[in-house]
Amino acid sequence: MNCNEFNEKISLYIDNQLNDMQKKEFEQHLNSCDKCKNDYKQMVQILEFARDCEQEELPSNYKATLREKLEECQRNNVKKKRINWKKYSAIAAGLLVIVTSVSLLSSSDMKQYDEAENKSSYEYGTMDSNANQAADEAPKSIAPNTKKFEISPNSVATNDSIQEKYGLEKRRKVIENANLSLEVDNFDKTTSDIVIYVEKSGGFIESSNEQIRTTSRGKTKYGDMVIRIPSDQFRHTLTYIKTLGQINGSESATNDITGSYMDVDSEVKNLKIQEERLREVLKKAEKVEDILKIEDELKRIRTEINQKIGRLKNWDDLVDLSTIYINIEQRQYSDEYIKPENDNMWSKAKRGFVQNINKIIVALQNIIIVVISNLPTIIVIMILILIIYLIYKKFRK
Incomplete structure (x- = not known):
């Protein structure tokens, strides 16, 4: 038995609640440990002193007083817990x-x-959403008896072969446009700031107009501007223009023409291959009738090539230079x-x-x-x- 167990069993030993074995262990430790012996003697002295003390009776109003104090403590706790x-x-x-x-x-x-x-689309002209089908192939033979002048369908390049042979540009073709309605304090200063910014950004003013409106409050200026800006400066330019005044309306549109552009570009290359083959056939033709037919076909193919190249150039221009339409009106104050x-x-x-x-x-x-x-x-x-x-x-x- 150690000292801690001894201290726990002192009260049980004094009250004679230990069994014989526990008593024996308790007494052996008591005789061998001086510290525990002193603790035991102090406990016995305290109990003897407590027995010798006279018991005092509780006051007659003890319960009532205790209840009042408990209720007072409860009220204080409630006050402390009130919501702040x-x-x-x-x-x-x-x-x-x-x-x-x-x-x-x-x-x-x-x-x-x-x-x-x-957003809604603002473009210079109506552009086809899908490219036109490739031009009709040249006649397989100029005349029944001139089989040596036949043009094989395999000689016309497909889109994939054209792309592999000529390295068709893979950059996406996206046309961006915007329309802004701007209310400003000074019409002349705003238009001048826009012109300076556009020229510094590598763009130009395509068109502009200025008019004066007369109202009961006086005269005010308003007008429109169409600016062309490099596509990589499109968003920056929009952000700048919006800082020049109050925006009353804003619309923007993007048109991805990559698929249509690739189709038309492939058609142009196919037509050029057909044109080259027909020129070779023309050199070998002997009959006047065959020569006339070949020349008519060459003329048709060249016209179609020029039209498609013009469409590609127009698309390139719209892709490289985005368009912003601006309506500017000088503000009239309500308290004038x-x-x-x-x-x-x-x-x-x-x-x-x-x-x-x-x-x-x-x-x-x-x-x-x-x-x-x-x-x-x-x-x-x-x-x-x-x-x-x-x-x-x-x-x-």
């Missing part, structure tokens, strides 16, 4: 500000995203009617007052719109806060 509404109100206000800010930012981004999604002929201190103060009132009204309208539109989110957040508080309260108990 100031703290939670501050948290809720902070969350409301965060949600409002995020909603304003996301609504602005979504507006630009929707404008980009609802208060401007007198002789502008003085009081008129300036009045105009500033009107402008500030208008800004406050617009700001309040925006706040009400944001709060109402985000009301479901706010309710969900408040419910989550309540659930978190109840869980916290439960675990704290």
Whole structure:
């Protein structure tokens, strides 16, 4: 038996609750360990002192007093656990500000995203979505008795062979267009800035016009511009133009013509091969009738080649230089009617007052719109806060 076991069994030994074997082990350790012997003597002295003490009776109102003290402690605990509404109100206000800010930012981004999604195509001319079928093959024979002049169908290259032989360009052919409606403070300065930026970017102004509109508030300028910009500067140019004023409308479109371009390019190469074969046949032809037929076929093939090459050049131009249509209108302020002929201190103060009132009204309208539109989110957040508080309260108990 060790000292710890001895200390645990002191009370049992004194109360005579140990069996014979346990008593024997207890007594052996008691006789061999001085420290435990002193502990045992102290325990015996304490018990003897407690027996000699007189017992005092409890006060008559002990139970009532104890109950009152317990109830008072319980009331104090309830007061401590009351909800700190100031703290939670501050948290809720902070969350409301965060949600409002995020909603304003996301609504602005979504507006630009929707404008980009609802795009329409603005192109210079109508382009075929699919290339025309290849021209009819040249006659297999010029005349029944001239079989030596036949042109084999195998001599006409397929798309794959043309691509392998001539190394058809694999870069995708994408035509990009955009249409912007811009409201600005200074029409002349805006158009000048656009011209400078476009020229620095390697583009040019294809067309522009300027007109003056007369209203009850005075004269204002408006006009249109069509700019051609290198395709790699298309997005940067759009972003720059949008910073020059207020965007009232924005549309953009992309048209991938890679498949059609490859088809037409292959057709051109096939037609050139046919043209070359026919020229060889023409050199060997002897009959006038055969010569005339071959020359007519050559003329038809050359015309078709020129048409298809013109289409490819037009596509290359549209791919290399993107097109942006811009409608620009100079802004007319709603408070211009208060401007007198002789502008003085009081008129300036009045105009500033009107402008500030208008800004406050617009700001309040925006706040009400944001709060109402985000009301479901706010309710969900408040419910989550309540659930978190109840869980916290439960675990704290």
